[in-house]
Amino acid sequence: MKVEEYLNKIADEKGTVHLTLIDPASQSPEEGGDIAYEAACGGTDAIMVGGSTGAGGTVLDRTIVEIKKRTSIPVILFPANVDGISPHADAIFFMSLLNSRDVNFITTSQMIGAPIVYKYNIETISMAYLIVEPGGTVGWVGDARLIPKNKPELAVAYSLAGKYMGMHYTYLEAGSGADRPITPEMIGATKHALGDHNKLIVGGGIRTVEDARECARAGADMIVTGTVVEETGDVRTKVEELITAIRE
Ligand SMILES: CC(C)=CCC/C(C)=C/CC/C(C)=C/CC/C(C)=C/COP(=O)(O)OP(=O)(O)O
Ligand SMILES: O=P(O)(O)OC[C@@H](O)CO
Ligand SMILES: [Mg+2]
Incomplete structure (x- = not known):
């Protein structure tokens, strides 16, 4: 089964x-492999691999190889640029940062990376990537014109634009380690506009079971957690708790 189909099936069947x-x-x-193993034991559905800086090349390849040794769930690339592509992954979020000021993040990285993705035959999952305040490191690196957190209508407008251009997924990103996740109002309005078929990913600043539950209830099809999983001493329990909360 394709990774996209696998994710959509979980979203449709488990919520x-x-x-x-x-x-x-x-x-x-x-250590990356160990975290992935523990997260998989806790029930996480897939592993995303990427970072804003210093996350490509050999270190990326070796991290994915270790993850694949220890788990059987899909590994999805989350690239900051062409350096974030690896032949060891199962799929790639082939994304365009629609609210960037820099054409590199809208189409140029994609143009440079596409022949590599083609050569390695990596499954592509098309995605509109949107960065909302505060945006964190990724907002700065991606030169994003940050969507104000209290302007859901702007997130809706960008998300619809992505959908009309044929992107299957939309990712509302508050930035890694954001003080607060994307608001329920913005999540709800965006999901309402996208409809059932397009899938909405939400990430950035989701730390507690309450955060995760609120994002899921508001309409997120997929929740991303990075920092809490990196920082907790007990990855398995943390992931189990988050998953229980988003499937209530
Ligand atoms: C499709 C191809 C080849 C490239 C896409 C290029 C695009 C659109 C990049 C978007 C801008 C960008 C810098 C994205 C980085 C995404 C990412 C991996 C963020 C998450 O990393 P974390 O580790 O959570 O955060 P820090 O790196 O800030 O710690
Ligand atoms: O590290 P956190 O805050 O969980 O954010 C995850 C992700 O949305 C960053 O791209
Ligand atoms: Mg990081």
Whole structure:
């Protein structure tokens, strides 16, 4: 089964998907593999691999190899640029940062990376990537014109634009380690506009079961957690708790 089909099936049948983000720059490849193993035991549905800086090349390849040794769930690339592509992954979020000021993040990285993705035959999942205040490191690196957090209508407008251009997924990103996740109002309005067929991913600043539950109830099809999983001493229990909350 394709990774996209697998994720959509979980979203449709269980309500919400949980994705664990591993940044290859944050730990050794072996430690990355251990985190993925624990997250998979806790029930996470897939592993995303990427980071804003220092997350590509050999360290990316080695991290994915370690993750694949220890788990059987899909590994999805979350690239900051062409350096974030690896032949070891199962799929790639082939994304365009629609609210960037820099054409590199809208189409140029995609143009440079596409022949590599083609050569390695990596499954592509098309995605409109939208960065909302505060935006964090990724907002700065991606030169995003941050969507104000209290302007759901702007997130809706961008999301519809992505959908009309044929993107299957929309990702509302508050930035890794954001003080608060995307608001329920913005999630609800965006999901309402996208409809059932397009899938909405929400990430950035989701730390507690309450945050995760609120995002899921508001309409997120998929929840991404990175920082809490990196920082907790007990990845398995944390992931189990988050998943219980998003499937209530
Ligand atoms: C499709 C191809 C080849 C490239 C896409 C290029 C685009 C659109 C990039 C968007 C801008 C960008 C810098 C994205 C980075 C996404 C990412 C991996 C963020 C998450 O990393 P974390 O580790 O959570 O955060 P930090 O890196 O801030 O710690
Ligand atoms: O690290 P956190 O805050 O969980 O954010 C995850 C992801 O949305 C960042 O791209
Ligand atoms: Mg990081």
